[in-house]
Amino acid sequence: MQNKRGISQAFSQVSGGVILRRATVFDVFDLSRVLIRSITRLCVADHQGDPQAIAHWIANKDPASIRNWIADSANIWLVEHAGRVAAVGGLRDDEVTLLYVDPDHIGHGIGAALLHRLEDELIASGHFDVRLEATKTAQDFYRRHGWQATGQCGARGDVSCFAMRKSLHPRD
Structure with a gap:
């Protein structure tokens, strides 16, 4: 980071003791835990509790895979809340991954x-028409x-998937 704004964007605290920051290789175990817990416990409408579907979905959510994502310069963000990693987000090009x-x-x-932080990052990197695949x-x-x-x-076969888009162009 070369300036104050860059530093504040890289590590910022929002209301309620929530801290948003880029993930590092030191976070891989916490990131894996959040991904697996969220998928298995919150995404039941998608996997229907099917052990094979869950296993397929979480197969690359282990610490080693996440370490590789970060080592390959993936744009991975996390949220800390009440002293724990509470959420994981990622970007690639013009897409929330x-x-x-x-x-x-x-x-x-x-x-x-x-989501707002990820959208801000997309705007900062020059992407205004963005996409994602939602469950x-x-x-x-x-x-x-x-x-x-x-x-x-x-x-995709393993879970339901819905393409979505958003324009991040400023409104006049």
Whole structure:
């Protein structure tokens, strides 16, 4: 970071003791825990409790895989709440690739805070027409934050998937 704004954007605290920051390799165990707990406990509408679907979905959510994502310069963010990692988000090019909240931290505005941070990062990197693939569980959350469904995702087989987009262009 070369200036105050860059430093504050890299590590910032929002209301309610919530801290948003980029993930490091030292966070991989906490990130894995959040991803797996969120998928298994919150995404039941998508995997229907099917052990094979869950196993397939979480197969690359282990600490070693996450360490590789970070080592490969993935843009991974996390939220700390009450001293614990409470949410994980990720970006690639013009796409939100991850946004999962730990079940113990639902209802505190953590997902919204993380989504807004990811959107700010997309704008800062010059992406204004952005996309994501939402689960059935997350669709309403994204709609509440201005995202629009654009159809079904390609064949994934393991869970339902809905393509969504949002324009981040400033309004006049």
